[in-house]
Amino acid sequence: MVIDVFLALGLVVLAWQALIGGSLFRGIVMFIVFGMVLTLAWAWLGSPDLAMAEAAIGAGVTGALIMIAYWRLRRINAVEPRDPSPARSRLALVIAVLATGLVGAIGLAAVSALTGDATAARVMNETLPDTGLGNPITGVLIVFRNLDTLLEVAVVLAAYIAARAALGRESADLPLPPAPDTPLLTPLVVTLAPLTMVVAIYLLKAGSQYPGGAFQASALLAALGVLLVLTGRVGPAAAANWLTRAGLVIGTLVFCLVGLGMLVIGAPLLAIPGIWAVYLIEAAMMISIGLTLVLLFAGAPGLSGKRS
Amino acid sequence: MNRLSLLRAGIVLVLLVLVWLILDGLDSLLTGLVAAVIGASLFVLLHVPRPYHLRIWRLPRFVLFFLVESVRGAVDVAWRAFHPALPIVPAMIDHGVELPAGQPRMLLVSVISLLPGTLSADLDSDGKMLKVHAISEDPDIAVRTLQAQIAYLYGLIGTPRP
Amino acid sequence: MNWLLPGLILFLLVNLLAGLWRVWRGPSSADRMMSALLFGSTSVAVLILMAEWQGIRALRHVALLVVMLAAIIAITYVGISGARDKGSETNPDRKAP
Amino acid sequence: MSLLLDAFAALLLLIGAFFYLAGTVGLIRFPDALSRLHALTKADNIGLLSICAGSALMAGELRVALLLLLIWLMALFAATVSAHLIARRSLRDAEDSGADAGKSPS
Amino acid sequence: MTEWLLFWLPLAVVLVSALAGLGIFIAGEHRPILRVSLNLAAALAKVVLVGIMGLLVMAGQVPEFNFALLPGLDFKLRADSLSMLFAVLSAVLWLVTTIYAVAYLERARDRARFFGFFSLCVTATMGIAMAGNLLTFFIFYELLTLTTWPLVVHNGNRESFAGARSYLVHTLGASVFLLVGIIWLYQLTGGQDFIAGGYLGELGLDQYHSLRIVFWLLVIGFGVKAALFPLHAWLPRAMVAPAPVSALLHAVAVVKAGAFGLVRLVEDIYGFELVQTLGLDLPLLLLASFTIVYGSVLALFQTDIKKRLAYSTVSQVSYITLGVAIGGPIAAIGGMVHLVHQGLMKITLFFCAGIFANLLGVKKIDQLDGIGRRLPWTSLCFTIGALGMIGLPPVAGFVSKWYLGAGAVAVGREWVILVLLASTLLNAAYFLPLIKRIWLNEPARAWPAEIDASRLEVFGLVGATLATTGVAVGVGLFAGHPLSPLSWVTGIVTDYFP
Amino acid sequence: MVAEALACLVLVPVVAACLALVLPGRWRWLAVAAGLLPLPLAMAWLTGELGREGLITVAVAGFEAPLGIVWRLDGLSAVLVWLNIIIALLVGLHAAAHYPADKLNGFRFWPLWLLLSGAMNALLLSADLFNLFVTLELVTLAAIGLLVVDRKPQAMRAAVRYLLLALLGSLFYLLGVALVYGQTGTLDLYQAAGVLQPDLLGHTALVLMTVGLLVKAAIFPLHGWLPAAHGNAPGPVSAVLSAMVVKVAVYLVWRLWLWLAGDWAIPAGLTMLGLLGALAIVYGSLQALVQQRVKMIVAYSTVAQLGYLMLLFPLLGLVAFQATSYHLLSHGLAKAAMFLAAANLLTRLGTDQLGDLRGADRRMPLDVFTLALAGVSILGLPPSGGFIAKWLMLQTALAQGGWLWVGVILVGGLLAAAYLFRVLAVLCARPVACPELPVSGKADQLTSLVALGLALAALAAGFVPAPVLKLLATAWPLGGAP
Incomplete structure (x- = not known):
């Protein structure tokens, strides 16, 4: 009980600080700390799914994205002090678009996690075993209420297109901070990258039975992508090649096609035929969301690999 | 390959x-x-190919060294933190680096921060000079010992002593 | 023994919020980042203890996630907060009144 | 035996908590950024190790122990690299502001 | 076949000018021949169609087009005798005015816009004439407002916008009252057709209060277009429009739509009996009387020809209201027949004023000196029109005034004679000096802005004017003929006062 | 078949949006066509079916509420889906002629357009409170993306403001949804309706959701973001924003108050909402009267016209429901036409500053005519859809003796006349100089004709209201007039 109160108080204080923090940078740090404390709160309330989502999306990737936007803002202000407003509003827009998408995603998780003895929850617990899934949240997200999830993936897509539309082609050279020239980074990347990949795939796979799933996995992948971009192993490209574009839409597309396909063979719309479809959809979602986040971070239409 | x-x-x-x-x-x-x-x-x-590699059988020794030193480091810093007089003497020393680029140098830079009293603060761009921030006496010795340990781990020298 | 884990969790949380003072106070952005580091490692510890206390294995996975993200975030911080772009090397916090 | 093991685990957890406290105290008390970094890195690292070890003992399962080890290793990695980067950043900021001392920050 | 004809004919009569309007828009500014032919063809077609319809009505048939917008909300076009009166007037005058306008605007710009809206405006007028119930009436009434607005602003200068604004403020403001009144009535009785003697008679005493309010709401709604005091202010200001517009606006379309609405209100919705029971006839009568005198007095002080004519209209249109407000068959005949008579005379006068202005640049009264020698035919028409207005036999105006006066005596409201007398004197006071100037005064050395008009132009302008003059005299001379407006109206009125 | 047709309405545009991003070159046009053209066919079939059945429900993924999401097509949804389809097709056609290919393809117009229409359909079909939230998000984000496709600085700023407020609105709504779920254990609107009690919690949830939606619907006094956004958006986008995007938020408020809380009897709340609408009408019209740009005038006109939709609450009844719904429909058509015509003026004359547009009717007669025609419906003058709506509104207001509402409706009409004729007067004024237009291409003609078509549709709505109103009547949840 004491811990509950403590966490709640902490959250209130942090949210307040993040919103009215004296300097922007302090506000950002407060925001990230807020994300972490929220993670702890979810964990304490016994919902590791939400804790994961919050840690990965709320604190991790959003933190990184806000930081890069902050950096760009300062840089733009320094370089073109006369009329920073269009650029400013562009960036603000990108952040806000992103925030909206993320709020939606978190809301999705939050609602799907509402349990207790509510009618819906009771029915779900009776129905879940039929689906072969062990994780009720994945059940809700991919099987029972998959229309929500489908549309949420479309939200991410729309958010990205909106941000892209706002940034435009000339923003292919949106500034990125130079990679820190320290010998530590290469070994760090080399070690972290494979491990992150494995953990991400694990989270995806585990999602059907245990906490985890596409959203968390994609956030982890996005974090990896951010690391690669920051260390200069992956650079921005001026245009999105078809692979990038395909990657962006594959989540939505696969989801829709599976749903429509079921309709064609006479099953209800968006009925999920089996656990393999869950994996297929989740994998596609992971790719799309992860790629979207990395592209937003890089601020470029496409990505190109570089060997250092 | x-x-x-x-x-x-x-x-x-x-x-x-x-x-x-x-x-x-x-x-x-x-x-x-x-x-x-x-x-x-x-x-x-x-990954970037390097001509040396870690000698697995020398790992336990290094791990032991590392564990002991980092516990010492933690205890040391805890003592200083709780000491009413706050007995710290910040100093900055430069230290030559003999280890090759890649894992050995990374290991040096990171592990140094866990040893008693030392903190890697900066490494110049060609990686030959390490700035070490110290809050205790004799940081030199600690750095030198660690360098030797790492070099030994990667088979660059035959003995773990500096 | 029942009090031990929650007690420790609470203790670590208090600890964590004490570190908040550094974020609030600064004075440099390095200090703020440092506190975030503290938050990362303390959160991991708290998560591990919670996993033990509540018997939820997945919380350890959350801890792993936090740890992996912590490294990445730290690099982002460093890369971003202080990168030497023209004209704005100075600490932005000093601009604040 | 089990009692002993539990007691040992509890001890480890307490030790871990102590080091965390030390880290925080250092963070607050030490006079400059780099010194604070000392406290944080070293103390938290051992604190986490201790807690991982204690928790592993309590769980008494190899897979958990290995997972905790993995967590600790990653934390170690993250902490040292971040510490170095932060120190570097702080150092260079200090140099810059020293060099620019004559000018007003704009 | 006859069924089919009876159903579609009213719609065809209304739509023929709308289609012409659209065609004119599409033909555009740069195909004048196509445009004019289209216009004239449609006008002729309309006269023919209206003629056919008139024959049908005379044969006792009731052409009726019905389209249910919603249950209880019908769009209904129906040709009864009263409709035909107005429809024939509109159709004939449209034809004449079109000829006049083509000639008048020979040198103007934006003619496609002008003639397009002109045709639409006629559509609206025809719709008002044929409206079978209040909803339909309202629809076309508003359409009329909308389609006349572009005509008023046609010149595109500051005064025309001021005039148009005043016009809109008045008409749209009035439409608010009208709409509320209509909906209120629909609440009370549902959407019923116009019927001789009114359909509100069955409502009980408890509704009388509502009925009184509704009556005045509708009077306001119609009174603005009918330029009833104090809602008349827009009319003189709208004189900035080109002469054919003034002619049509003041002779037929707009003011007559208002007056026609008042007739429908008193005779076909409430029924005079109910109006009397509610005690509404006297206030309406007083209002009309006052407007008659007031308009005439103001006309006296105008120096601009068109303005003087406009105030004259304010006064003359109220004769119609006066006629229905007096009550009794004779006065009703006088009022309704004035709908036609005043239309013919006033359009003649405006045509003449337009010719004066267009050919010679004469716009002020003191510029009229000796114009009779320069433009004898036009001046003759003007003179006949003016005399008709004063009420001199055998021109049409006399017949109306005679019936009005006789009707007033018949119902025991002799004082109305005084009003008529005053009005006649005033009419004479403001028209006779003009006639004197035209014929007796020496012409000035040069006309203000004489143009070198082509023969065709002059022929169109003067021809149209002569035609209307002829008809105006004709309906007065042959008032006893079974096809004359007077006979027609008498037939109508026997329905109202059986 | 029903499920197939419903799925077509939602998923086909979404799939087409994906394909429009991925496919190369000309194939993109095919994707766009394939995404939009089946919609009217599917809806036509559904409408027939709806006429027979009265209500169409489909459990998505085969799971009934409370576990799954249920799609529910009733008369109201059907009318709005039709409006959406018409707008998507016609305004889309306008955009295709209006924009060069590089602004349409790639991460620009088409994918967002398709996503928007799919999301709109999903929103209108959904009977699930949380699913409604998600669709609302998708609608908002796609709309914001469209708002900035031209990358005009003013549009960007407006978009930021819109987005932040919309986000706030979403959060409020979500909070309310959570409360409802906590109370009732279901997210299905119709299931919750039977369970949710008019106690403190229920009222709080209702208020939270309503406030959130009113922000998105830009109902006075939460309208601040709308004029800048709608006035600065690219032409086709302004059209869809005003015609559909804000409307669906109002539509949701209706659903909440009449379906979810239909039997609560909270006259104070209903009157309050009506008063907001009345203020919106007056304030929006007055603002429109003083604007100097055509698009801003049209945008403020939207603020005002949205107010009418709120009059459903105080007038509560079948006729009022039909009237406001019909107003929604005809205003959607007319306003889209207006924005498109204004956009044509802006594109081809280079300005929409009122002062610079004197004599525009000589150069672009068709577009000025369109503005006027659409204006007829906006004014509520006959013969137009707006007139039918106004007539019915006045009828029910009079029947209830609601003189305040009668006054508001009438004053609103007069003010609308004032601001619209102000524009028309300038457009028809004699120009200072009359430079000839460059010869207009086919594309320009097409843009004008599309706008005209929409305006004519708004007028046509005045002639055939009966079937639509009948369809609407089947959806009315509260029984006969109170």
Whole structure:
């Protein structure tokens, strides 16, 4: 009980600080700390799914994205002090678009996690075993209420297109901070990258039975992508090649096609035929969301690999 | 890709499978293998080939050294933190680096921060000069000892003593 | 023994919020980042203890996630907060009144 | 035996908590950024190790122990690299502001 | 076949000018021949169609087009005798005015816009004439407002916008009252057709209060277009429009739509009996009387020809209201027949004023000196029109005034004679000096802005004017003929006062 | 078949949006066509079916509420889906002629357009409170993306403001949804309706959701973001924003108050909402009267016209429901036409500053005519859809003796006349100089004709209201007039 109160108080204080923090940078740090404390709160309330989502999306990737936007803002202000407003509003827009998408995603998780003895929850617990899934949240997200999830993936897509539309082609050279020239980074990347990949795939796979799933996995992948971009192993490209574009839409597309396909063979719309479809959809979602986040971070239409 | 790289990729693969096992157990080893292969190929894409490699049998010794030193470091800093007089004497020293680029140098830079009284503060761009921030006496000795230990671990010198 | 884990969790949380003072106070952005580091490692510890206390294995996975993200975030911080772009090397916090 | 093991685990957890406290105290009390970094890195690292070890003992399961080890290793990695980067950043900021002392920050 | 004809004919009569309007828009500014032919063809077609319809009505048939917008909300076009009166007037005058306008605007710009809206405006007028119930009436009434607006602003200068604004403020403001009144009535009785003697008679005493309010709401709604005091202010200001517009606006379309609405209100919705029971006839009568005198007095002080004519209209249109407000068959005949008579005379006068202005640049009264020698035919028409207005036999105006006066005596409201007398004197006071100037005064050395008009132009302008003059005299001379407006109206009125 | 047709309405545009991003070159046009053209066919079939059945429900993924999401097509949804389809097709056609290919393809117009129409359909079909939230998010984000496709600085700023407020609105709504779920254990609107009690919690949830939606619907006094956004958006986008995007938020408020809380009897709340609408009408019209740009005038006109939709609450009844719904429909058509015509003026004359547009009717007669025609419906003058709506509104207001509402409706009409004729007067004024237009291409003609078509549709709505109103009547949840 004491811990509950403590966490709640902490959250209130942090949210307040993040919103009215004296300097922007302090506000950002407060925001990230807020994300972490929220993670702890979810964990304490016994919902590791939400804790994961919050840690990965709320604190991790959003933190990184806000930081890069902050950096760009300062840089733009320094370089073109006369009329920073269009650029400013562009960036603000990108952040806000992103925030909206993320709020939606978190809301999705939050609602799907509402349990207790509510009618819906009771029915779900009776129905879940039929689906072969062990994780009720994945059940809700991919099987029972998959229309929500489908549309949420479309939200991410729309958010990205909106941000892209706002940034435009000339923003292919949106500034990125130079990679820190320290010998530590290469070994760090080399070690972290494979491990992150494995953990991400694990989270995806585990999602059907245990906490985890596409959203968390994609956030982890996005974090990896951010690391690669920051260390200069992956650079921005001026245009999105078809692979990038395909990657962006594959989540939505696969989801829709599976749903429509079921309709064609006479099953209800968006009925999920089996656990393999869950994996297929989740994998596609992971790719799309992860790629979207990395592209937003890089601020470029496409990505190109570089060997250092 | 030369044999050494292949070997390294193999080791990474094994390690990643191990990580998978830790995470998921034996339930779906096939997926784990796929994941590990993807991870290992990422490693192959990213890694920079170096002419030296870690001598596994010398690892326990280094780990022991590291554990003992970092516990000492922690105790030392805890003592200083709780001491009413706050007995710290911040100083900055420059220290030459003899270790080659890559893992050895990374290990030096990171582990130094865990040893008693030392903190790696900056490494110049060609990696030959390390700035060490110290809050206790004799940081030089600590750095030198660590360098020797790492060099020994990678088979660059025959003895772990400086 | 029942009090031990929650007690420790609470203790670590208090600890964590004490570190908040550094974020609030600064004075440099390095200090703020440092506190974030503290938060990362303390959160991991708290998560591990919670996993033990509540018997939820997945919380350890959350801890792993936090740890992996912590490294990445730290690099982002460093890369971003202080990168030497023209004209704005100075600490932005000093601009604040 | 089990009692002993539990007691040992509890001890480890307490030790871990102590080091965390030390880290925080250092963070607050030490006079400059770099010194604070000392406290944080070293103390938290051992604190986490201790807690991981204690927790592993309590769980008494190899897979958990290995997972905790993995967590600790990653934390170690993250902490040292971040510490170095932060120190570097702080150092260079200090140099810059020293060099620019004559000018007003704009 | 006859069924089919009876159903579609009213719609065809209304739509023929709308289609012409659209065609004119599409033909555009740069195909004048196509445009004019289209216009004239449609006008002729309309006269023919209206003629056919008139024959049908005379044969006792009731052409009726019905389209249910919603249950209880019908769009209904129906040709009864009263409709035909107005429809024939509109159709004939449209034809004449079109000829006049083509000639008048020979040198103007934006003619496609002008003639397009002109045709639409006629559509609206025809719709008002044929409206079978209040909803339909309202629809076309508003359409009329909308389609006349572009005509008023046609010149595109500051005064025309001021005039148009005043016009809109008045008409749209009035439409608010009208709409509320209509909906209120629909609440009370549902959407019923116009019927001789009104359909509100069955409502009980408890509704009388509502009925009184509704009556005044509708009077306001119609009174603005009918330029009833104090809602008349827009009319003189709208004189900035080109002469054919003034002619049509003041002779037929707009003011007559208002007056026609008042007739429908008193005779076909409430029924005079109910109006009397509610005690509404006297206030309406007083209002009309006052407007008659007031308009005439103001006309006296105008120096601009068109303005003087406009105030004259304010006064003359109220004769119609006066006629229905007096009550009794004779006065009703006088009022309704004035709908036609005043239309013919006033359009003649405006045509003449337009010719004066267009050919010679004469716009002020003091510029009229001796114009009779320069433009004898036009001046003759003007003179006849003016005399008709004063009420001199045998021109049409006399017949109306005679019936009005006789009707007033018949119902025991002799004082109305005084009003008529005053009005006649005033009419004479403001028209006779003009006639004197035209014929007796020496012409000035040069006309203000004489143009070198082509023969065709002059022929169109003067021809149209002569035609209307002829008809105006004709309906007065042959008032006893079974096809004359007077006979027609008498037939109508026997329905109202059986 | 029903499920197929419903799925077509939602998923086909979404799939087409994906394909429009991925496919190369000309194939993109095919994707766009394939995404939009089946919609009217599917809806036509559904409408027939709806006429027979009265209500169409489909459990998505085969799971009935409370576990799954249920799609529910009733008369109201059907009318709005039709409006959406018409707008998507016609305004889309306008955009295709209006924009060069590089602004349409790639991460620009088409994918967002398709996503928007799919999301709109999903929103209108959904009977699930949380699913409604998600669709609302998708609608908002796609709309914001469209708002900035031209990358005009003013549009960007407006978009930021819109987005932040919309986000706030979403959060409020979500909070309310959580409360409802906590109370009732279901997210299905119709299931919750039977369970949710008019106690403190229920009222709080209702108020939270309503406030959130009113922000998105830009109902006075939460309208601040709308004029800048709608006035600065690219032409086709302004059209869809005003015609559909804000409307669906109002539509949701209706659903909440009449379906979810239909039997609560909270006259104070209903009157309050009506008063907001009345203020919106007056304030929006007055603002429109003083604007100097055509698009801003049209945008403020939207603020005002949205107010009418709120009059459903105080007038509560079948006729009022039909009237406001019909107003929604005809205003959607007319306003889209207006924005498109204004956009044509802006594109081809280079300005929409009122002062610079004197004599525009000589150069672009068709577009000025369109503005006027659409204006007829906006004014509520006959013969137009707006007139039918106004007539019915006045009828029910009079029947209830609601003189305040009668006054508001009438004053609103007069003010609308004032601001619209102000524009028309300038457009028809004699120009200072009359430079000839460059010869207009086919594309320009097409843009004008599309706008005209929409305006004519708004007028046509005045002639055939009966079937639509009948369809609407089947959806009315509260029984006969109170």
